[in-house]
Amino acid sequence: MKEHFPVMLKEILAAAGEVKELRTAVDATLGLGGHASALLEAFPQLFLYGFDRDAEAREEAAARLAKFSPRFEVIADNFRNIASLREMEGFRGADFILFDLGVSNLQLTEAERGFSFQNDGPLDMRMEHGSDASGESAADLLKRASLQELTKIFREYGEERYAYEIAKGIVRDREHGGELNRTGELVALVRKILPAPVQRRMGGHPARKIFQALRIAVNDEMDALSEALDGAAEILSPGGAAAVISYHSLEDRMVKLRFRKWKDEGKGELRPRKAVIPSEDEIANNYKSRSAKLRIFVKSE
Numbered sequence: 001m002k003e004h005f006p007v008m009l010k011e012i013l014a015a016a017g018e019v020k021e022l023r024t025a026v027d028a029t030l031g032l033g034g035h036a037s038a039l040l041e042a043f044p045q046l047f048l049y050g051f052d053r054d055a056e057a058r059e060e061a062a063a064r065l066a067k068f069s070p071r072f073e074v075i076a077d078n079f080r081n082i083a084s085l086r087e088m089e090g091f092r093g094a095d096f097i098l099f100d101l102g103v104s105n106l107q108l109t110e111a112e113r114g115f116s117f118q119n120d121g122p123l124d125m126r127m128e129h130g131s132d133a134s135g136e137s138a139a140d141l142l143k144r145a146s147l148q149e150l151t152k153i154f155r156e157y158g159e160e161r162y163a164y165e166i167a168k169g170i171v172r173d174r175e176h177g178g179e180l181n182r183t184g185e186l187v188a189l190v191r192k193i194l195p196a197p198v199q200r201r202m203g204g205h206p207a208r209k210i211f212q213a214l215r216i217a218v219n220d221e222m223d224a225l226s227e228a229l230d231g232a233a234e235i236l237s238p239g240g241a242a243a244v245i246s247y248h249s250l251e252d253r254m255v256k257l258r259f260r261k262w263k264d265e266g267k268g269e270l271r272p273r274k275a276v277i278p279s280e281d282e283i284a285n286n287y288k289s290r291s292a293k294l295r296i297f298v299k300s301e
């Protein structure tokens with residue numbers, strides 16, 4: 001099993017440790033099982049339900065967690081259905097809920113999954129893939145979507161300044177018989193569309209935001225998160241905590257606003273009031289953590 005550094009692990013363990021009666025945890029994003037195994041290790045009385053919509057992630061997580069059997073259950077579902085836990089026998093509320101959003105290293109490093117702008121692979125990006133695959137791949141979306149829809153996706157989900165120019169370039173290429181089936185082809189086209197000085201000014205890979213936007217659209221990530229937050233509020237026990245680690249401002253904004261709404265409704269409080277970011281040491285050791293923001297909501301007792 002590969003070495004794996006779960007993001008803001010110390011902070012997550014501390015937040016779980018503050019919950020008075022910590023019996024049941026839900027890891028909504030098992031991934032490689034890094035946070036989940038650390039939680040099970042640190043709190044020997046804990047039972048953990050873990051969701052992941054990606055079969056490979058579930059397999060990897062189950063292997064990492066095997067030594068804690070039977071203190072966990074892996075659930076093959078989208079976390080938007082988190083409230084369905086209430087229908088499970090013996091479930092009496094979650095004392096700690098964790099979301100570590102986005103893609104896992106496993107998904108990013110496997111070119112075949114199509115998430116990476118650095119390695120050439122099929123333009124897929126569906127978190128459910130192989131025999132589980134449903135819905136449109138990124139390639140299908142790029143073939144079908146109108147100029148307006150593409151612009152909106154790139155602007156809203158990628159916060160890409162050149163959303164319109166890139167969408168226009170893609171549609172024009174399509175009209176001239178061009179096809180985008182590989183990640184490398186999309187990267188090459190974005191590079192062709194954007195003038196060199198613009199690319200130099202962008203700081204970072206010119207296709208990074210386009211890949212992020214397509215991933216969010218293909219996996220309906222914003223709606224899934226919105227439903228999941230509502231579901232989490234329903235199943236959180238009194239005195240329990242929900243912790244969300246997000247990696248881009250869209251997600252973080254949604255989490256911040258939802259937590260504030262819960263607070264205004266008298267359901268509990270944000271603790272701490274502001275987002276927590278990784279230490280300089282962590283960022284130096286794990287580059288992926290650089291954009292992470294952690295927000296924690298504690299439900300009233």
Ligand SMILES: C[S@@+](CC[C@H](N)C(=O)[O-])C[C@H]1O[C@@H](n2cnc3c(N)ncnc32)[C@H](O)[C@@H]1O
Binds near residue numbers: 033101
């Ligand atoms: C950043 S990784 C989690 C890493 C994990 N915390 C660890 O320490 O190994 C995010 C995981 O969430 C999963 N995921 C993303 N959106 C999801 C959703 N809507 N429902 C279920 N799983 C989801 C992805 O498949 C991925 O495996």
